[in-house]
Amino acid sequence: MAGRNESGKAFQGRRGGFFARIPLVVALGYALVSAGWIVFSDRILVSFAGGYSRYQELQTWKGACFVGLSALLIYLFLRSAWRGIFSAYSAAVESEHRLELALAGADGGIWEMNLLDTDDRMAFVSPQFAARFGLAPGQRISAAELAAMTHPDDIERARRSFQQFLAAGTGDTFDICYRIKARDGSFRWLQSRGSILSRSKGKVGRMAGVSFDVTERFEAEERVRQLLRFDPVTGLAKQQGFIRSLDGILAGAREEFAGLVKVKIAGLEDFISDSETSEDARIVQMIGDRLKRFAEHGVVSARLEASVFAFATPPMPARRAVHALVREVLADLAEPFEVEGRAVRIRCYAGGTLFPHDGRTGATLLRNCRHALAKAKKAADTNIVWFTEGLDTEFRARNERLRNLGDAVARGEIECHFQPVIDLTMGKVAGFEALARWRMKGGGFIPPDEFIPLAEGTGLISELGEEILRQACRTAVGWADRFDDPPFVAVNVSPVQLADPAFPATVARVLAETGLAPGRLELEITENAFIADPELTARRLEVLRKLGISIAIDDFGTGYSSLALLTRLPFTRLKIDRSFTRDYG
Known part of the structure; x- marks a missing residue:
């Protein structure tokens, strides 16, 4: 392409030089032709003229012919040249007009x-x-x-x-x-x-x-940058921008303290829509406005998630001053919000960290805030939980358990223990309830209320639950030789397992592998398993019942289910929680 442009420029240069010499060529040509005409025409006239009077007459006609012929040639040349010039001019005007339109557009x-x-x-x-x-x-x-x-x-x-x-x-x-x-x-x-x-x-x-x-x-690029850096509903910074601002503030702190607080608004999802463009997002905007009011005190704020906010105090000479400013911000958030003519109160969970003791960078302080916030959700009677070394140790242990849990089944660390179920009318063992235990190498037994939620939250519950089910069924097969009336075995089922469409097939496969009769297996579910979608749960339980498996509802009365809901579920046994009946004598 570059060679073509250079050759084009060279051609245009040669063509321009040629056209520039046309007037000189025409003038020289005209002079030579005129001189030849004058010299040779006179000689020809002398040879034809018989006398002087005849010569003058011919000379007059010769001049007239020369003028006429010259005028004709000049006319033809100028007409051709003018047409070329006018055509070029018209093309240039049209091209300029098109260029102006293109540039204007x-x-x-x-x-x-x-x-x-x-x-x-x-x-x-x-x-x-x-x-x-x-x-x-x-x-x-x-x-x-x-x-x-x-x-x-x-x-x-x-x-x-x-x-x-x-x-x-x-x-x-x-x-x-x-x-x-x-x-x-x-x-x-x-x-x-x-x-x-x-x-x-x-x-x-x-x-x-x-x-x-x-x-x-x-402006469009700037809007995109703003959307990447700031929350479009509140105008508060997003996490990365918040951390950069925080690092800049902390860089100038020497012997001072600063507080970073992460705030979870409980139930905020009830006030906002997925798009957050209608009036139901007003509560979110009002929370952002209240946080921005403290900017005059040096407080920087951010919206990290849909219902999670954060704010940081400026460096201050004493911890008491940091704690006082944090309490003031939280107290302001606790004040009622006026939404569509009604007063709305929000419940806040807050976890805080203190610079420099809990971290020297924004990312570290924010991470430790997450640990403190998780603790605050469990401690409903406190306004804010501040991060401590103990919390860090606790969450490090939790993360270590989470890493080890993935391989616990393969290493054979998940064990099935059994608790007898006594038939009081007959005075004998009717069955056994299977209890999952994790014997962690070098760490002793881990109680189920610690590792089961971890497994549910990480998607490991299906693998872990199937292992417990298989161990329970295999053990129950051996009871046939020890009991005249072989007892049943009850296995707890997580709501996550029950939500899996493949769960009934998994149960059928385990029964076939172990050889346990379906009538000796009882699956226990809690109220939480069918609160979200009772119809789906009922259909899944129907499939299990058709296999011949018994269904027990465990801890009834601790959730939000009703007796009317029970009529829609194909259960065979109802285990009522003690708290539901203790006040009735």
Whole structure:
């Protein structure tokens, strides 16, 4: 492509030189023809003329013929040349019109400058573009005037870029974006592209190019950056921006303290929609407004998740001052919100960390805040839980258990213990309840209330539950030799397991592998398993009942289920929680 451009320029140069010599060629040709005509025509006339009077007559006709022939030739030449000139002019006008339309559609304009001009002014700026920036048609703007219109933050960058382009002296295109003050006083982003048209004695002579108004593009890019950095509903910073701001604040702290608090708004999802564009997002905006009110005290705030906010105090000389400011912010959040004519109170859980004791970076402080917040959710009687070394140790142990839990089944650490179920009327063992235990190597037994929630939250419960079911069924098969009436075995089922469409097939496969009769297996579920979707749960239990398996509802009365709901579930045994009946004697 570069070779083609260079050859095109060379051809245009040769063609331009040829056309520039046409007037000289025509004039010389005309002079030679006229001189030859004069010399040779007179000799011919003398030979034909019989006398002087006849010679004069012929000379007159010769002159008339010469004038007529010359006029005809000149007419034919000028007509042909004029047609070419007019055609070229029309094409140029049409091309210029198309260019003006294209530039107008793209918010662009043409400019030209002569760098060798001592006047230091633009040679040309297209009228429609000049009008946008308050320039009169045909006004030749100087470099000083252009600098005065340029945004102060862009002047030096634009000047340096232009000087580097001129110093390079290559044929590359000059391209830069900068801001220019428009006629209405606002600044508009321009993208200017130009090329060198001519040089003189090694210096750049003329340049021409186009400039486009790219303000809308820059504003769109800025909106995208704002969406990435700030929450669109509250205007608060998002997590990464919050951490950067916090690191900048803490960098200047020496012997001072600063507090970072993470706040979870309980039940906030009840007030907001998925899109958060309607009035139900007003509560979120009001929370953000209350946090932003403390900016005058040096507090920086963020929205980390849909219902999780954070704020940090400025560095302060004493811990008491940090704690006092934190209490003030939390007390303000606890005040009722006016939403659609009614007072709404929100419940906050807060976990806090203290700089520099709990961390020296924003990321570390925020991570430790998460541990304190998790503790605050369990301690419902306190306003805020501050991070301590003990919390860090507790969560480190939890994370270690989580890592080990993934391989616990493969290592054979999950064990099945049994608790007898006594038939009081008969006075004998009716069955056994299977209890999961985790014998962690080097760590003793881990109680189920610690590792079962971990397994449910990480998706390991299906594998772990199947292992307990298999161990229970295999052990129950061996009871047939020890009991005249073989007892049943009851296995607890997690709501996560019951929600899995493949769970009935898993149970059927385990029964086939172990050889346990389906009538000797009882699956225990809690109320939480069918509160979310009773119809789906009922259908899944029906499949299990068709296999011949018994279904028990465990701890009835501790949740939100009703007796009416029980009529829709195919259960065979109901285990009522003690708290449900103890007040009735």
